Amino acid sequence: MSYVALYRRWRPTSFADLVGQEHISRTLSRAVTSGQTSHAYLFTGPRGTGKTSTAKILARSLNCAQGPTLTPCGQCESCRAIADGSSMDVFEIDAASNRGIDEIRDLRETVKFAPTEGRCKIYIIDEVHMLTTEAFNALLKTLEEPPPSVLFILATTEPHKVPATIQSRCQRYDFHRITVAEIRERLSYVCRESGIAANDDALSIIAAQADGGMRDALSILDQCSALAEGTLTAEQVQESLGLVGKERIAQLAVQIADKDGSGLLAGLSELLQSGRELNRIFVELALHFRALMIAGVGGASFAAEFSGTEAAAEQLRADAARFSQPEIMNILRRISETLQEMRTAPQPRITAETLLLSLCRESLTPADSGTHTAPAAQQPSVDTGRIARLEAQVQQLTAALAAVRSGTVSAPAALASAASPKAVKLPAARAPQSRGKAAAAKPPEAAEKVQRTLDMELWQRFSAQLGVRDKLAASLLSGAAYEGMTERQFFIRPARDIARKFIRERHRGIFEEVMTKLVGRAMEVVCTGDEEEQESVPIPAAPQQPEYPAQVKDLLSIAGAGARVEEIEKPARQDRPAPPAAPTRAVPEESSVPYDTYEPTPDEEAEMFDELPDDEET
Ligand SMILES: [Zn+2]
Numbered sequence: 001m002s003y004v005a006l007y008r009r010w011r012p013t014s015f016a017d018l019v020g021q022e023h024i025s026r027t028l029s030r031a032v033t034s035g036q037t038s039h040a041y042l043f044t045g046p047r048g049t050g051k052t053s054t055a056k057i058l059a060r061s062l063n064c065a066q067g068p069t070l071t072p073c074g075q076c077e078s079c080r081a082i083a084d085g086s087s088m089d090v091f092e093i094d095a096a097s098n099r100g101i102d103e104i105r106d107l108r109e110t111v112k113f114a115p116t117e118g119r120c121k122i123y124i125i126d127e128v129h130m131l132t133t134e135a136f137n138a139l140l141k142t143l144e145e146p147p148p149s150v151l152f153i154l155a156t157t158e159p160h161k162v163p164a165t166i167q168s169r170c171q172r173y174d175f176h177r178i179t180v181a182e183i184r185e186r187l188s189y190v191c192r193e194s195g196i197a198a199n200d201d202a203l204s205i206i207a208a209q210a211d212g213g214m215r216d217a218l219s220i221l222d223q224c225s226a227l228a229e230g231t232l233t234a235e236q237v238q239e240s241l242g243l244v245g246k247e248r249i250a251q252l253a254v255q256i257a258d259k260d261g262s263g264l265l266a267g268l269s270e271l272l273q274s275g276r277e278l279n280r281i282f283v284e285l286a287l288h289f290r291a292l293m294i295a296g297v298g299g300a301s302f303a304a305e306f307s308g309t310e311a312a313a314e315q316l317r318a319d320a321a322r323f324s325q326p327e328i329m330n331i332l333r334r335i336s337e338t339l340q341e342m343r344t345a346p347q348p349r350i351t352a353e354t355l356l357l358s359l360c361r362e363s364l365t366p367a368d369s370g371t372h373t374a375p376a377a378q379q380p381s382v383d384t385g386r387i388a389r390l391e392a393q394v395q396q397l398t399a400a401l402a403a404v405r406s407g408t409v410s411a412p413a414a415l416a417s418a419a420s421p422k423a424v425k426l427p428a429a430r431a432p433q434s435r436g437k438a439a440a441a442k443p444p445e446a447a448e449k450v451q452r453t454l455d456m457e458l459w460q461r462f463s464a465q466l467g468v469r470d471k472l473a474a475s476l477l478s479g480a481a482y483e484g485m486t487e488r489q490f491f492i493r494p495a496r497d498i499a500r501k502f503i504r505e506r507h508r509g510i511f512e513e514v515m516t517k518l519v520g521r522a523m524e525v526v527c528t529g530d531e532e533e534q535e536s537v538p539i540p541a542a543p544q545q546p547e548y549p550a551q552v553k554d555l556l557s558i559a560g561a562g563a564r565v566e567e568i569e570k571p572a573r574q575d576r577p578a579p580p581a582a583p584t585r586a587v588p589e590e591s592s593v594p595y596d597t598y599e600p601t602p603d604e605e606a607e608m609f610d611e612l613p614d615d616e617e618t
Helices: 022-034 051-063 077-084 101-110 133-144 180-194 200-209 214-227 234-241 246-258 261-273 278-297 299-305 310-320 325-344 348-361 382-405 411-419 431-441 444-448 456-469 471-475 497-519 531-536 550-559 588-592 602-609
Strands: 040-044 090-094 121-126 150-156 171-174 481-485 489-493 524-527
Touching: 022 051, 022 171, 040 051, 051 077, 051 090, 051 121, 051 150, 090 101, 101 133, 180 200, 180 214, 200 214, 200 234, 214 234, 246 261, 246 278, 246 310, 246 348, 261 278, 261 348, 278 299, 278 310, 278 325, 278 348, 325 348, 325 497, 348 497, 456 471, 456 481, 456 497, 471 497, 489 497, 497 524
Parallel strands: 040 150, 040 171, 090 121, 121 150, 489 524
Antiparallel strands: 481 489
16 A cells, blocks of 8 residues: 555544644534534635645535534545545635636536535635636625535635635634644654654654644654654754754854854854754744743743743743843844845845844843943943833823822823823933933943044945845935944934834844945944934923912822923824924834834835745745
């Protein structure tokens, strides 16, 4: 007998076998037992999560000689015919292969005839979003007037491409990504039943690599176990998948925490020497930081995602504790940007090294700065500022809430003032601390007045180069002023707050990379234009306050010294930040620019957020 792939042999044959889709198997089971199946279903979800398998289970349940039943016998003619694809009543159409025109035309002809052997005729249309408009229209006509005893099951990975007219005529079921723990459990069952020897670590790696798809998990197991001699080990899995390996990746993360720049470069070089792919290394690094992020959050999500021993979990938690959540998110974002840049970079390795070094240079944790030996230019970190602002907002809201609880002000009034950062300044106790942090993190140039050079020709070359590398990033320079450079930093004053935010938070890497290449030494971008405004803000001394109503006074006392009252006639949205003359910008950037002022086009969105390749095939 010829070899049958594991994923075929272990395809679920009843609702009870379906892994990770209990919400679907429960509802469909009820429909089958009560005889109330719909005439059209839309199954959506990532690949390999059981859409087609469920469609076939439903077909067998309905057409089994002993059915309708939740436990199709698997022996009767109908069950066997459905299993081997020869059933006269169950039609599988793959819309991806020829876009379905002929099939749908045939379908419209044959759909009128009664089922030959089973109780109903079942049409399973896979990748239905690939149908042409013409085919969709033909299908729609059939769905509008479904003949009796006909069931349509449409499956797709991209439901948004299925016309609303079709969707509205179907019952929709969303299949979930299967968790790592569920996949591992199933793998270990399959191994036991098929006599494959594999240790738990090996199965955990496979489960994690499958990205929520059981079919992929079983295919990887198939591939790895074919190569392995004896018991399948973690090393063998890593080897056959070309994985870098958890330990090596975890070590890189620790080096980032240690700000060990030379260690990182050496580690990267060693991995490349040993034949690992650059892209692969960074995908795994991102996955590792994701694991750290989830370990930091803890709870059920960690239990569902994590697939190792208790000792490994402990290690992961300890590693996670070296970073704050905002730092991890910052790192994840930077890695995903770098992965994207590497696709087009002529020398992807430089892009990668620039990232690793810049992660070392940034002040990741305020408490850390100064203790490490790596050359850290004390650049004001985006996150430090952001955290300070968020802390201030939380304080304002807490104060407002306290006021509401104590009954001194009404909820709308309190919320209105808390939500308007212009009106209430940071509580005084808080302000010196956050200013202190910001001052400590200022670039030395700002304090020492290091001479900047202004080379306009270099600037023009930089703009041109950036335009070639990344049009979107270059567009952020529109209207920006060049403010010179020092040995390590170059200064840009973007024309708009949103551009500054984007440069800092999303495109910093490419700006620095382009400039670094041009001048031949590591350069850091500093966006100016907001910190001066913040600095020049005189803290208004509280005294001669006009007579405010009692509620406002209460709120002022909660907000603390330095709070200011501003009368607002209507909650007008300000697209532009207040002119610098207005001396209160407690929360400068985040709040003065509403989030919806910049709406990236879908292409830009994809470009910016197209992060970890979830189609990472191995
Ligand atoms: Zn049967």
